Amino acid sequence: MNEYSPPAPSPVMAQYLEIKEANPGCLLFFRMGDFFELFFDDAVAAAQALDIALTKRGRHEGADIPMCGVPVHTAETYLARLIRAGFKVAICDQIEDPAEARRRGGKGPVRRAVTRVVTAGTLTEEGLLDARRHNYLAGIAEAGGEIGLAWLDLSTGAFALMPTSEPCLAGDLARLTPGEILLPERLLTRPALFELLAEWKPVLTPLPNPRFESEAARRRLQEFYGVGALDGFGGFGRAELAAAGALVDYVGLTQQGRAPHLQPPRQVMPASVMQIDAATRRNLELMATLAGERKRSLVATIDRTVTAAGARLLADYLAAPLTEPATIAARLDAVEFFVDRPELREVLRERLKRCPDIERGLTRLGLGRGGPRDLAALSQSLGETAALRDMLVQPGLVPLPERLAAAQQGLGEHGALVERLGRALDAELPLFARDGGFIAAGYSGELDEWRGLRDESRRMIAALQARYAGESAIGALKIRHNNVIGYYIEVSANHAGKLGPEFIHRQTMAGAQRYTTAELADLETKIASAAERALALELRLYEDLVGEVMARRAEIAAAAEALATLDLAAALAELAAEALWVRPVIEESTTFEIAGGRHPMVEAALTGEGKGGSFVANDCALAEDRIWLLTGPNMAGKSTFLRQNALIAILAQMGSYVPAHSARIGIVDRLFSRVGAADDLARGRSTFMVEMVETAAILNQAGPRSFVILDEIGRGTATFDGLSIAWATLEHLHEVNRCRTLFATHYHELTSLAAKLPALACHTMRVKEWKGDVVFLHEVGPGTADRSYGIHVAKLAGLPKNVTARAEEVLSVLEKGEQGGALARLADDLPLFSAARRRAQPPPAESPAEVLLRGTHPDELTPREALDLIYRLKALAPE
Numbered sequence: 071m072n073e074y075s076p077p078a079p080s081p082v083m084a085q086y087l088e089i090k091e092a093n094p095g096c097l098l099f100f101r102m103g104d105f106f107e108l109f110f111d112d113a114v115a116a117a118q119a120l121d122i123a124l125t126k127r128g129r130h131e132g133a134d135i136p137m138c139g140v141p142v143h144t145a146e147t148y149l150a151r152l153i154r155a156g157f158k159v160a161i162c163d164q165i166e167d168p169a170e171a172r173r174r175g176g177k178g179p180v181r182r183a184v185t186r187v188v189t190a191g192t193l194t195e196e197g198l199l200d201a202r203r204h205n206y207l208a209g210i211a212e213a214g215g216e217i218g219l220a221w222l223d224l225s226t227g228a229f230a231l232m233p234t235s236e237p238c239l240a241g242d243l244a245r246l247t248p249g250e251i252l253l254p255e256r257l258l259t260r261p262a263l264f265e266l267l268a269e270w271k272p273v274l275t276p277l278p279n280p281r282f283e284s285e286a287a288r289r290r291l292q293e294f295y296g297v298g299a300l301d302g303f304g305g306f307g308r309a310e311l312a313a314a315g316a317l318v319d320y321v322g323l324t325q326q327g328r329a330p331h332l333q334p335p336r337q338v339m340p341a342s343v344m345q346i347d348a349a350t351r352r353n354l355e356l357m358a359t360l361a362g363e364r365k366r367s368l369v370a371t372i373d374r375t376v377t378a379a380g381a382r383l384l385a386d387y388l389a390a391p392l393t394e395p396a397t398i399a400a401r402l403d404a405v406e407f408f409v410d411r412p413e414l415r416e417v418l419r420e421r422l423k424r425c426p427d428i429e430r431g432l433t434r435l436g437l438g439r440g441g442p443r444d445l446a447a448l449s450q451s452l453g454e455t456a457a458l459r460d461m462l463v464q465p466g467l468v469p470l471p472e473r474l475a476a477a478q479q480g481l482g483e484h485g486a487l488v489e490r491l492g493r494a495l496d497a498e499l500p501l502f503a504r505d506g507g508f509i510a511a512g513y514s515g516e517l518d519e520w521r522g523l524r525d526e527s528r529r530m531i532a533a534l535q536a537r538y539a540g541e542s543a544i545g546a547l548k549i550r551h552n553n554v555i556g557y558y559i560e561v562s563a564n565h566a567g568k569l570g571p572e573f574i575h576r577q578t579m580a581g582a583q584r585y586t587t588a589e590l591a592d593l594e595t596k597i598a599s600a601a602e603r604a605l606a607l608e609l610r611l612y613e614d615l616v617g618e619v620m621a622r623r624a625e626i627a628a629a630a631e632a633l634a635t636l637d638l639a640a641a642l643a644e645l646a647a648e649a650l651w652v653r654p655v656i657e658e659s660t661t662f663e664i665a666g667g668r669h670p671m672v673e674a675a676l677t678g679e680g681k682g683g684s685f686v687a688n689d690c691a692l693a694e695d696r697i698w699l700l701t702g703p704n705m706a707g708k709s710t711f712l713r714q715n716a717l718i719a720i721l722a723q724m725g726s727y728v729p730a731h732s733a734r735i736g737i738v739d740r741l742f743s744r745v746g747a748a749d750d751l752a753r754g755r756s757t758f759m760v761e762m763v764e765t766a767a768i769l770n771q772a773g774p775r776s777f778v779i780l781d782e783i784g785r786g787t788a789t790f791d792g793l794s795i796a797w798a799t800l801e802h803l804h805e806v807n808r809c810r811t812l813f814a815t816h817y818h819e820l821t822s823l824a825a826k827l828p829a830l831a832c833h834t835m836r837v838k839e840w841k842g843d844v845v846f847l848h849e850v851g852p853g854t855a856d857r858s859y860g861i862h863v864a865k866l867a868g869l870p871k872n873v874t875a876r877a878e879e880v881l882s883v884l885e886k887g888e889q890g891g892a893l894a895r896l897a898d899d900l901p902l903f904s905a906a907r908r909r910a911q912p913p914p915a916e917s918p919a920e921v922l923l924r925g926t927h928p929d930e931l932t933p934r935e936a937l938d939l940i941y942r943l944k945a946l947a948p949e
């Protein structure tokens with residue numbers, strides 16, 4: 071039986087059940103006065119997720135109704151937690167005033183309706199979002215055998231789409247890291263996507279297949295943008311359209327028909343961005359360290375932006391480095407402009423610091439979810455644009471680099487709006503418009519008049535209180551107000567008899583009596599009507615202001631984008647100047663020449679405050695020699711070197727300066743890494759399996775413009791196995807993939823391949839032996855390492871001395887070759903093992919006789935039992 075269709079529920083419950091049924095898959099936040107309440111299973115789930123009390127309210131079909139609730143004014147915090155825990159929440163508000171409902175004749179409950187469905191991918195509130203990252207809602211669709219991907223950020227209106235394919239989808243999703251992914255139900259069972267989707271499971275929202283129909287999607291998009299054809303936006307494939315259409319549809323659904331502002335969809339061609347798979351992104355710690363923290367990741371290390379929108383743009387750039395030299399050069403020109411002008415950069419950044427985020431505020435206002443503070447933020451930021459524009463038109467600066475010229479244009483002219491908002495808004499602003507109190511005095515004569523009346527009447531109430539207190543000689547007489555009975559006169563119970571007949575009794579409280587008088591009631595009506603009119607007028611004025619902002623939405627969005635562009639260019643320049651980075655040369659070739667390259671995060675960690683370390687810069691030159699085979703001991707800096715070159719390629723192609731003395735980079739179209747694998751036990755893969763999966767991806771996909779770093783391949787298996795795999799991999803990379811490769815290895819045997827493979831060069835991490843100790847110089851030079859120094863590292867790590875001494879002994883035998891016989895002799899003589907074994911002897915187990923005796927209590931034995939015991943013991947003794 072359906073628990074939500076009882077025979078005769080109460081009217082409110084009937085209303086609840088109807089709304090609940092219309093919003094499947096969501097928790098229903100049901101507005102009851104000052105609370106959002108949840109019932110039935112929703113209540114149980116939410117109480118558990120929020121750790122709040124589960125109570126009950128009324129009965130339904132003979133059972134108690136579980137209930138929990140959260141106060142409306144703090145609902146956002148609870149919402150944030152529920153969304154993070156993977157729930158979707160339908161917000162059901164009262165859409166009429168309870169007073170209105172009473173005027174209707176009190177029939178039926180207050181009207182309620184779902185005003186919004188909150189999901190992880192459709193958030194707009196500051197409190198629910200990370201200011202420095204985009205929160206994308208992504209959609210995947212399939213049509214005509216092709217896969218399309220679309221994504222939008224509802225909070226800023228950014229909207230894009232691209233054609234993709236099953237193999238590329240993982241990398242695309244890793245680039246976007248969407249907060250929520252919509253997809254047709256049928257893709258869930260697609261074997262090729264099974265593993266990928268399992269990884270994104272917590273954020274997947276499968277929807278019925280027809281929602282992803284491409285023709286309907288085309289119509290929906292045309293309707294949304296009010297155009298007759300979408301060709302003006304780009305030539306989109308059916309799959310892309312289907313994905314984009316599903317997004318717009320879903321946004322309409324979650325926003326309950328309110329149309330948010332979305333920029334026209336921008337088509338991203340897969341070839342225009344560097345392809346970086348999910349494992350590589352993780353391994354290179356682009357957005358988070360391997361431990362999952364933003365701190366010490368690449369993005370955190372290079373972020374010098376001073377606005378949230380600038381930080382979001384940086385994250386977007388870093389996630390998607392470009393592949394066209396001209397576009398990259400245009401970004402670099404903007405950075406160089408600010409590198410060359412430190413003073414201008416400083417004043418510009420000072421101005422930008424005063425610009426609060428307007429992108430998100432604009433969307434909130436558009437969705438009717440904004441408040442006076444969003445208007446103030448707009449006024450503040452737009453107010454700065456004039457000064458910023460002036461800064462950039464100084465005669466000495468023309469011609470501006472292309473991107474800055476565009477930004478300068480984009481800043482626009484907002485003087486009139488800023489002036490009006492400045493006049494309209496008070497200095498102190500409430501979060502919500504609904505309670506009023508945000509329009510400044512002097513902005514509207516009529517409003518000032520109503521407020522004057524309201525305040526005057528309040529003063530009269532204070533005077534009335536003084537008069538009543540005096541006349542009745544009750545000093546403690548008070549006139550108070552509450553939302554239930556309005557204004558009342560309160561005296562303590564023992565004074566009750568002292569009041570005259572004009573005092574009409576209203577309420578008896580514990581220890582107090584409440585009254586009213588005709589005079590008080592009269593004043594109250596005046597106050598109420600003045601306050602009501604003031605509030606109504608204030609809300610109208612607010613709507614006017616919002617209307618004015620919305621009328622200029624496109625210009626304001628352009629200004630917001632311009633601010634972010636300026637912030638990012640200046641921030642990258644700041645970084646370059648501060649950390650002594652250089653402008654890379656990007657070209658259409660397969661060169662990779664870095665002089666004096668450094669690893670940004672390792673360098674920052676070594677040279678950070680109070681550390682006093684220094685980072686050793688290293689060159690890397692891949693040209694004729696496409697592959698560098700790097701040998702060297704553990705801890706000598708091989709991984710650091712590999713990663714720093716990959717990071718330099720990413721930084722360069724996102725349009726940033728790079729940590730090096732000079733850099734010349736032929737466009738990298740795909741970046742692969744196979745470094746530092748860890749067990750992926752959650753997916754049932756051992757370290758070695760992870761390593762092989764990653765290696766397979768590289769060998770199957772890398773092409774001549776790819777850049778590959780491989781660290782220690784084949785270590786998770788037996789020596790000869792591993793060596794053979796590494797050997798064959800190297801040959802394949804050289805002969806088939808023909809990509810630029812840095813290959814770090816322990817297998818010195820591989821260096822003999824250098825003679826056979828012409829594009830392979832051997833390099834090694836230099837070490838110095840000094841007074842019996844080994845010093846790592848962290849320098850890369852030509853040649854091969856003659857030793858691994860593993861035992862040295864083991865000593866550093868604190869292995870017991872007898873273990874390292876014994877290891878040295880074994881090593882010297884192994885190094886002499888003729889391993890079989892020597893090893894056998896070594897094994898015969900096992901001083902260490904036997905000593906260890908002696909120490910590790912387990913305590914001898916108890917014999918059965920001992921067990922029997924222990925269970926025996928002599929004082930409790932009868933003579934007969936004692937005799938039995940002797941026989942049993944005898945039976946246990948070995949013959």
Ligand code: ADP
Nearest residue numbers: 684685686703704705706707708709710711848
């Ligand atoms: P390997 O991969 O050879 O085992 P790593 O690259 O992990 O070595 O480096 C080990 C440590 O050596 C790093 O954590 C860092 O502290 C230091 N290191 C590496 N490269 C450099 C360098 N170029 N300059 C200074 N210190 C370095």
